[in-house]
Amino acid sequence: MATKYANLSPYNYAFNNPVYWNDPTGADGEPPTWQQLMAAINSLLEDGGGTWTRTAWDEGANGSGRGGGGGCRGCSFFSSMANGGSYTYYSNGNGTGTLYVWTSTSTYSQARDEYQGQADLSIIDIDMNTKKASFTGFGWGAGEIDGNDPNGFEKFGTYDAIGFGADMAELYRQGQGAVQFGMPLGKAERLLADSRILKTMSANRQAFNTSVKAFKTAGKGVAVIGVVASVAEFATSDMSGGDIAKLVGAGVITATAFIPVVGPFISVGLGLLDGAGAFDGIYGYFD
Amino acid sequence: MVSTVTLIKKIIMAFVFALIGLFVQIIFMFKREWLFEKKSFTVIFIVSVALFVLSYILMLNHIGDPKVVRMLTIPLLAAIMFYIVKKIFFKLYDRNLEDTFWSMDWGQMSDGVFNAVFWFSSTVLSVLFTYFVLP
Numbered sequence: 001m002a003t004k005y006a007n008l009s010p011y012n013y014a015f016n017n018p019v020y021w022n023d024p025t026g027a028d029g030e031p032p033t034w035q036q037l038m039a040a041i042n043s044l045l046e047d048g049g050g051t052w053t054r055t056a057w058d059e060g061a062n063g064s065g066r067g068g069g070g071g072c073r074g075c076s077f078f079s080s081m082a083n084g085g086s087y088t089y090y091s092n093g094n095g096t097g098t099l100y101v102w103t104s105t106s107t108y109s110q111a112r113d114e115y116q117g118q119a120d121l122s123i124i125d126i127d128m129n130t131k132k133a134s135f136t137g138f139g140w141g142a143g144e145i146d147g148n149d150p151n152g153f154e155k156f157g158t159y160d161a162i163g164f165g166a167d168m169a170e171l172y173r174q175g176q177g178a179v180q181f182g183m184p185l186g187k188a189e190r191l192l193a194d195s196r197i198l199k200t201m202s203a204n205r206q207a208f209n210t211s212v213k214a215f216k217t218a219g220k221g222v223a224v225i226g227v228v229a230s231v232a233e234f235a236t237s238d239m240s241g242g243d244i245a246k247l248v249g250a251g252v253i254t255a256t257a258f259i260p261v262v263g264p265f266i267s268v269g270l271g272l273l274d275g276a277g278a279f280d281g282i283y284g285y286f287d
Numbered sequence: 288m289v290s291t292v293t294l295i296k297k298i299i300m301a302f303v304f305a306l307i308g309l310f311v312q313i314i315f316m317f318k319r320e321w322l323f324e325k326k327s328f329t330v331i332f333i334v335s336v337a338l339f340v341l342s343y344i345l346m347l348n349h350i351g352d353p354k355v356v357r358m359l360t361i362p363l364l365a366a367i368m369f370y371i372v373k374k375i376f377f378k379l380y381d382r383n384l385e386d387t388f389w390s391m392d393w394g395q396m397s398d399g400v401f402n403a404v405f406w407f408s409s410t411v412l413s414v415l416f417t418y419f420v421l422p
Contacts, residue, residue, distance in 0.1 A: 216389050220316045223388075227410050231361075232305035235354050236297065239418060251411035258402035260390040279384070 219264075223254045226271065243285035249279060301355050308358030311335065311365035312409050316388070322369055323383050335362035357417055364413035371406040 039240040230250035253274060257267035273279065306313070311331065314321050321327040342359035345351055376384050380397065387399040 064340075079305060133408055217317075219389050224309075225317055228302065228305045228309055231309060231410065231414055232298070232301040233357065234414065235305065235358055235418075236301045236352075244415065247414060248411055251407045254410070255295045255403040255407040256391060258387050259399045260387050260392050263399065263403075264389040264391075 071175050219257065219268075222271075223257055223267075226250060242283045245283045245286040249274060249283065297352070297355075300352070304355045304358045305356075307338065308361040309410065311362045311369065312406065315369065315405070315409075316343040319384070319386055323373070328366075328370075331362075332366050339363040354418075356359045358414075358420075360417045360421060361409075363411050364416060368409050368413060369405060372401055372408075376401045 055215055227250055230247055234243055234247045253270045256263045256270065259266070303304070311322075314331065321331065337359070338359040342356055345356045345359075346353045373384065376382075376398075384401055384405075385395055385398040387395045387402050390399065
């Protein structure tokens with residue numbers, strides 16, 4: 001019996017991490033409350049101090065620790081997932097850092113008479129100074145893991161602390177499934193043993209975030225220059241109806257940039273049209 | 288030739304004064320956390336008041352183009368408007384306004400509307416108020 005279920009341990013109720021997960025009723029593991037999650041993260045931050053601490057991942061993999069800015073060596077994807085999930089925190093030492101959460105689920109397939117697994121990696125950038133977390137999730141199904149296809153984004157976005165707590169609770173829910181995994185794990189272990197995929201994904205994600213940020217900053221610069229020029233032009237004008245209309249137009253065009261999703265297109269479109277003189281007739285009407 | 292140089296100088300001065308006059312909006316755009324922190328906001332508010340007073344001193348002493356100098360009154364109005372918008376938003380949602388510039392998140396719609404309202408009111412209404420209402 002013991003050999004048959006060698007992968008099970010007395011701490012499976014808490015995914016082999018009884019320090020972190022709760023099981024007060026003994027019936028099933030319960031998701032931690034938001035306060036508990038925040039306390040745990042705060043604890044990680046306090047313990048961190050620029051080094052890697054509090055992880056089940058390295059214990060399972062005989063992996064080595066990682067100091068601030070160093071590389072993760074010998075980390076095993078298999079051991080992490082086979083134990084039902086774990087988390088690793090890399091602190092930058094200034095209240096910010098990145099939390100990697102691995103979880104796995106499996107469902108029993110009657111047709112194939114086997115468990116089919118799903119693994120998720122969540123990369124969560126935490127900023128305890130602003131109480132924010134940026135969440136990126138990756139998911140794999142059994143047989144889908146290879147070095148070229150990380151199987152895409154599941155989610156991307158910025159959440160506030162409560163949203164982050166909800167994400168963590170969701171990850172916990174996913175981790176409640178039985179801890180069984182199939183064929184691809186050996187390959188996964190080879191691919192991920194030195195964190196090659198993890199590093200690539202992290203680098204891609206950072207490059208994407210940097211590009212988006214630079215693009216937005218450039219847009220902000222254009223908006224500010226446009227508004228400053230409009231106000232300067234208004235101040236030196238004779239302040240006729242047309243001049244007021246121009247100022248209002250500039251204000252509306254730049255203000256719409258703040259409206260999510262549709263605003264960017266409206267503001268850029270209107271800005272280009274205004275720059276091309278498409279609204280001169282309208283401004284002239286107020287003169 | 289002289290008139291061209293004078294015109295260029297006038298344009299540059301107007302642009303520089305507009306930059307100073309819109310410094311609250313520029314902070315709102317690039318470094319909005321300064322507006323939410325009490326200490327830095329106090330500094331910004333004091334600077335705004337100083338610029339407001341300076342504007343009237345210059346105007347009353349007929350120094351510089353009064354239409355250009357008047358732009359120095361805008362920061363105080365913008366700072367007051369920001370404070371009002373911030374308070375209303377905080378009362379409604381119990382948190383600070385998020386930056387939604389070119390955001391692609393529908394969930395930030397309320398933040399976006401408040402940002403747009405502040406931006407429009409501070410860049411258009413405060414300018415119109417400065418030139419058509421203030422003495």
